[in-house]
Amino acid sequence: MTSAELPADPLVAATGGPAPAEPELAAVPPPPLWRRLARHRLFMTGAVILALMLAMALLADLIQLLPPEKMRVRLRFRTPGWDYPLGTDNYGRDIWSRIVHGARLSLAIGSAVALVTAVAGTVIGVLAGYYRRLDDPLMRLMDALMSFPAILLAIAIAAALGPSAGNAVIALAIVYTPRMARIARSTVMVVREMDYVKAARACGARDRWIIWRHVLPNSMPPLLVQLTFVFAYAILAEAILSFLGVGPPPPTPTWGNMIAEGKDYLREAPHICLFPGIAVALVCLALNLLGDGLRDVLDPRLRVQHG
Numbered sequence: 001m002t003s004a005e006l007p008a009d010p011l012v013a014a015t016g017g018p019a020p021a022e023p024e025l026a027a028v029p030p031p032p033l034w035r036r037l038a039r040h041r042l043f044m045t046g047a048v049i050l051a052l053m054l055a056m057a058l059l060a061d062l063i064q065l066l067p068p069e070k071m072r073v074r075l076r077f078r079t080p081g082w083d084y085p086l087g088t089d090n091y092g093r094d095i096w097s098r099i100v101h102g103a104r105l106s107l108a109i110g111s112a113v114a115l116v117t118a119v120a121g122t123v124i125g126v127l128a129g130y131y132r133r134l135d136d137p138l139m140r141l142m143d144a145l146m147s148f149p150a151i152l153l154a155i156a157i158a159a160a161l162g163p164s165a166g167n168a169v170i171a172l173a174i175v176y177t178p179r180m181a182r183i184a185r186s187t188v189m190v191v192r193e194m195d196y197v198k199a200a201r202a203c204g205a206r207d208r209w210i211i212w213r214h215v216l217p218n219s220m221p222p223l224l225v226q227l228t229f230v231f232a233y234a235i236l237a238e239a240i241l242s243f244l245g246v247g248p249p250p251p252t253p254t255w256g257n258m259i260a261e262g263k264d265y266l267r268e269a270p271h272i273c274l275f276p277g278i279a280v281a282l283v284c285l286a287l288n289l290l291g292d293g294l295r296d297v298l299d300p301r302l303r304v305q306h307g
Contacts, residue, residue: 036297043293049286053279057104064097068253077269087271089261095272098253099279105254106235107283109169113234116173117180118227124177125184126219130192130211139185142178150175154237158246165248168241175237176230183226187219194218221298228291232284239280255280 037043056063065084072092080087086095128138145153154171161167191197192215200210241247242256250257255276262272 033297037293040293040297042289043297046286046289046293049282050290053103053283053286054107056100057107060097060100060104064094064100066094066097068093068098068101069251070094077265079269080271086275087269089258089272090265090269095258095275098258099255099276101253102255102258102276103279103283105165105248105252106238106256106280109165109172109238109248110231110235110283112169113172113176113238114227114231116169117176117230117234118223120173121177121180122184122216122223124181125186126188126211126215128181129185129188130207130215135185138181142181145174145178146182150233151237151240154241155244155246158241163246163249165252168238168247171241172234172237176233180223180226180230183222184219187222188215191215191218221294225291225295225298228287228294232287232291235283235287236280239276 070093072088074092075088076090076092078084078088078092084094084096086099089095089098124138124142128135154175157171157174158167161170194214197210197214200214205213238247238254239256239259242254243260245260247256248254250261258276259273262269262276265272
């Protein structure tokens with residue numbers, strides 16, 4: 001069959017010309033990070049709870065009913081009511097006022113631990129992951145610290161340093177820095193082998209510039225997620241240290257101190273322990289929801305699965 005005998009294309013015959021090419025679909029850019037976070041229900045739930053706790057801590061002097069350390073023995077063990085929304089403790093102190101002031105100290109300690117842990121753990125992890133000769137000595141030191149149970153090591157360090165808020169921060173930062181360092185190291189070891197890092201090294205870029213421009217920015221997502229969990233762990237561990245008497249000393253209003261003072265009166269006045277325990281649980285829940293939301297949004301593999 002010759003070309004003249006081939007059947008004509010019906011579209012060409014109908015339009016008198018060749019079929020138009022299909023238009024190429026333009027790549028749709030992903031929505032910005034803040035919009036993806038705003039759409040994530042778990043993240044927004046945690047953000048709202050944490051924002052309320054932060055507002056309560058910042059406005060503690062305005063929303064308190066009485067000074068948190070003012071004792072009125074004749075009014076002790078009052079149950080929650082109109083005059084005292086959360087009741088009074090064994091010394092007649094207003095529990096609501098002590099909880100809002102305890103939120104200020106607990107969140108301050110947790111944020112300080114998270115900040116110190118983030119800086120120290122990231123520096124150690126980047127050095128160990130980028131420079132092979134530093135990997136073994138730094139990681140063996142981190143392994144030695146992680147060989148002890150976290151809370152037992154924190155109790156030992158805080159007891160050796162003495163009961164105070166600053167010593168609690170030091171103890172908890174020493175305990176949680178190795179965990180941040182190991183995550184930073186594993187992430188940096190992956191980023192270090194990427195093509196753009198090799199290209200920058202081949203072009204003669206210095207290690208400082210490569211680490212600051214390429215390694216750190218591409219290692220941030222898992223570190224941010226871990227930071228929210230460290231924040232929650234620090235608040236919970238601070239309550240444990242205060243409960244055991246090696247945290248900020250009484251009568252400093254902390255959630256751990258309040259639970260420790262009320263443990264002997266669980267039958268007569270369970271609200272003394274109940275409300276500070278709820279505060280600790282809410283903050284830890286909020287931070288864990290924030291971490292889960294960040295992980296879902298920042299991890300490209302999870303975005304592909306959800307998409």
